[in-house]
Amino acid sequence: MYLDKLHELIVSGVTNGAFPGAxxxxxxxxxxxxxxxxxxxxxxxxxxxxxxxxxxxASVSKVATTSIxxxxxxxxxxxxxxxxxxxxxxxxxxxDICIYHLVTHTSGLxxxxxxxxxxxxxxxxxxxxxxxxxNFPVGTDIVYSDLNFIFLGRIIEIVSGxxxxxxxxxxxxxxxxxxxxxxxxxxxxxCAPTEERNDPIIKGIVRGNVHDETAYxxxxxxxxxxxFSTISDMSNFLQMILNEGMFKGKKILxxxxxxxxFTPLAEKQVGLSTMKLRRSIGWIVNDYNSSAGxxxxxxxxxxTGFTGTNxxxxxxxxVAFCLLSNRVHPTRKNLLHMPLxxxxxxxIMANLEEIKKEIREC
Numbered sequence: 001m002y003l004d005k006l007h008e009l010i011v012s013g014v015t016n017g018a019f020p021g022a023x024x025x026x027x028x029x030x031x032x033x034x035x036x037x038x039x040x041x042x043x044x045x046x047x048x049x050x051x052x053x054x055x056x057x058a059s060v061s062k063v064a065t066t067s068i069x070x071x072x073x074x075x076x077x078x079x080x081x082x083x084x085x086x087x088x089x090x091x092x093x094x095x096d097i098c099i100y101h102l103v104t105h106t107s108g109l110x111x112x113x114x115x116x117x118x119x120x121x122x123x124x125x126x127x128x129x130x131x132x133x134x135n136f137p138v139g140t141d142i143v144y145s146d147l148n149f150i151f152l153g154r155i156i157e158i159v160s161g162x163x164x165x166x167x168x169x170x171x172x173x174x175x176x177x178x179x180x181x182x183x184x185x186x187x188x189x190x191c192a193p194t195e196e197r198n199d200p201i202i203k204g205i206v207r208g209n210v211h212d213e214t215a216y217x218x219x220x221x222x223x224x225x226x227x228f229s230t231i232s233d234m235s236n237f238l239q240m241i242l243n244e245g246m247f248k249g250k251k252i253l254x255x256x257x258x259x260x261x262f263t264p265l266a267e268k269q270v271g272l273s274t275m276k277l278r279r280s281i282g283w284i285v286n287d288y289n290s291s292a293g294x295x296x297x298x299x300x301x302x303x304t305g306f307t308g309t310n311x312x313x314x315x316x317x318x319v320a321f322c323l324l325s326n327r328v329h330p331t332r333k334n335l336l337h338m339p340l341x342x343x344x345x346x347x348i349m350a351n352l353e354e355i356k357k358e359i360r361e362c
Contacts, residue, residue, distance in 0.1 A: 153223020
């Protein structure tokens with residue numbers, strides 16, 4: 001009954017035009033409930049959605065790939081948070097920016113490249129990235145920036161000697177049995193299409209290529225975006241976090257490392273609110289106006305993706321949730337998903353014990 005009502009709430013997103021369709025999962029430490037609704041594609045013709053639809057994860061790539069790869073390198077003893085970026089990336093302009101500032105979005109770097117849909121090559125993009133200005137002194141504010149994670153992705157590649165997607169496949173995706181998770185997917189027909197572009201680089205609906213323009217021109221593999229995944233694969237990832245780094249008897253991360261995901265490393269007061277803007281290693285922690293809703297505990301981390309993806313983990317209440325959608329199909333102007341995802345989280349938390357019981361009886 002409670003899972004049925006949850007499904008009805010998510011279906012209302014299709015009915016009201018928040019997204020064409022969605023796949024979602026309520027994840028417990030010992031069991032997962034998954035479902036789907038709506039359409040995979042609306043244009044050029046309608047396609048029914050399915051549980052194995054592959055979605056462009058957008059900025060969820062930051063926390064489900066880049067942050068975890070960074071933590072793996074920390075566990076290997078190869079890097080530390082307060083290493084200076086310039087010690088890894090030749091030509092980096094700023095002496096006082098550390099890895100810590102990149103992962104907490106306190107570097108001061110501008111949010112992203114201007115007009116990336118006009119950049120003609122990866123080399124041109126990297127030239128602009130390397131020359132990007134800072135908008136405020138390092139460590140004085142928290143301002144979200146794709147450039148932070150583009151640099152983190154490059155550091156991972158330099159330190160590991162592997163491309164970001166290769167390192168992630170070896171140390172995250174394969175151990176977690178995330179069989180459909182990748183960058184630059186080859187099975188494009190299973191991918192939910194995203195936005196219709198009409199610019200010098202792409203004309204038509206983007207499908208199976210990364211939606212983010214900067215990641216696209218960088219070859220589809222970047223620290224801030226480019227990961228594609230399914231609801232089943234993401235459920236494995238979230239279950240690993242709930243189980244303190246373990247998955248099916250395998251240690252993916254150590255408990256002390258998982259603890260770090262829930263530990264704020266930077267925080268900022270927001271007006272008169274008693275809640276603050278908090279960042280851990282990539283993740284948002286019990287944030288002001290969180291996509292994890294109003295009823296999750298103080299031990300909650302979350303992140304969203306521009307294409308319509310949303311993940312959160314409430315460690316105290318031992319539950320995680322993932323919503324995958326292509327709300328930008330066919331245009332990014334649709335913002336109806338934003339209030340809906342908060343209402344979904346509130347419903348889950350208000351009825352959590354009943355939902356847990358139903359999942360375990362399935």
